[in-house]
Amino acid sequence: MRKFYALLSREVRSYFHSPIAYIVLIFFLLISGVDFYFQVSFMNQRQVQYTVQEAFFNSVFFWFAFVLIFPLITMRLFAEEFKLGTIEPLMTAPVRDWQVVLSKFFGALVFYLILWVPPAFYFIIFQQITGQPAAHSAGAYSGSYLMLLLLGMFYLSIGCFASVLTKNQIIAAVISFCAITLLFFLGLVQFILLDVSSATRDLLGYFSAIEHMGTFSRGVIDTRPIVFYVTMTIVMLALTHRAFQSRKWRL
Amino acid sequence: MIKVENLTKRYAGQPAIQDLNFEVGQGEIMGFLGPNGAGKTTTMRILASFMPPTSGRATIAGFDVFEQSLQARAHLGYMPEHVPLYSDMRVTEYLDYRAALKGVPHRRVAERVGDVRELCGLKEVEKKLIGTLSKGYRQRVGLADALLHEPDLLILDEPTIGLDPNQIRQVRELIKNLGKQHTILLSTHILPEVEMTCSRVIIIHKGRIEACDTPENLLGKIRQVGGVVLEAKVGPDNGAEELKKISGVRNVIVDADGDWKLFSLRVESGADVREEIFRLATARHWIVRELTQRRATLEDVFVELTHPDTV
């Protein structure tokens, strides 16, 4: 456990030692700030049926930023260690492969969650200034943040897997970007193709991040997406572990 | 400490090491000597459990490096070639991190990190970013890292590569001192290095072990093969042609310095050709200013073993 904690803390610290982290942070603050501003000014001009918080998590801005950050967060995880050769001192220390894989995943997750701290303050500030609640209920907040966590875990695990496949960070980023975008659009298919069978629609519905976020951000917690995302994350991490072990035979 | 049996490693079918067999005993400083591409790094990486062998077996302190790799790694301090390090960490921060990874007990971390920092002369750079360190200091950080958990065995891959002569002397001194408490396997392609530091030498070439002995014995063997140096003004003669005709001379290398020519002769075991050379020189009216039987160095052993055709 202590080894895992040492690995994890290095992973998290290394984010804040790299310029990428600050670029992502600033980019993210900017987009989410613009998103929030637009939603609020839009609602100032007309009557709407939804809250600021719902609008914020279901806008184009949000999804645009959302899909982009995962490759940026995960591309360096393994690829950089392969490239610089630091994987050699790392793996010749008495640590297990899964400890390394999990520390990288959770390190990325911690950084990702840190990204989500500032937007939480938008809602608090909104409430302070306008005197109106930004959401229906506390459940809406926890719903959207729970969905952020679940989607984050799944997409980060895809990024981990992409990064373990190559020592080129750009290639890792492109692979995970394509995979995540593809999955994202898979969830949209059901809105576009109206004549698909209901079974297909149900299946595709599992991948529909937009739909899940829609329901969760209203405070409606459905267990199926929770099980789905947790399972998929575990599957992706198991694949990552597999690929990481097989590197020894590829050397 | 180390036991290697029939170790073979192929990269995409291309053999890098073939059928290696050797043992390193407790307290030995074993030198692993070979030209670039001989398979030193490959062997050491297998011993450090960084990659599995294609076939064969290796154990460290009785633990199989593949089956019981965690225990084997716990007994080993390994310094990889070129010492890859995280350049965004500070020296002490890195050593603290490595101590935790290697399972140094929490209450002993500060003491161990302090000790290795002292031993490897890292005191003055302890707060610096590793990325800003010179090659010499990076090498020392790698060595400090290898020593952190007080391993029984140290494996050092080319510990002096890329250092200046002063730093090389310091690192060698350090290794010699470490040899008093640790078993060491160190690789190098520099001959005097093993002569100076090692108690035993393995010579490896094209993935095969060519010799395994103490430096003294290897020198003893080669002394019989030996060499003779002649520096002479040979006038219109070619020199090398005539010298080759002397029975017992196997090969002549010529270095010209104006009128003076320096001939390095390799001679057969036991033959002393100096008398013959003197006679030849007087007969041909050569002016001689040096004629000596050269003390063989490991270089001779090396050339003899790895390029038998040119000898």
Ligand SMILES: Nc1ncnc2c1ncn2[C@@H]1O[C@H](COP(=O)(O)OP(=O)(O)O)[C@@H](O)[C@H]1O
């Ligand atoms: N990752 C690799 N893939 C393919 N061939 C390799 C790899 N690493 C080393 N080799 C080859 O194996 C041989 C031995 O290399 P190495 O063990 O690095 O030698 P040394 O350390 O003695 O210089 C060389 O011919 C080298 O080209």
Ligand SMILES: [Mg+2]
């Ligand atoms: Mg090498």
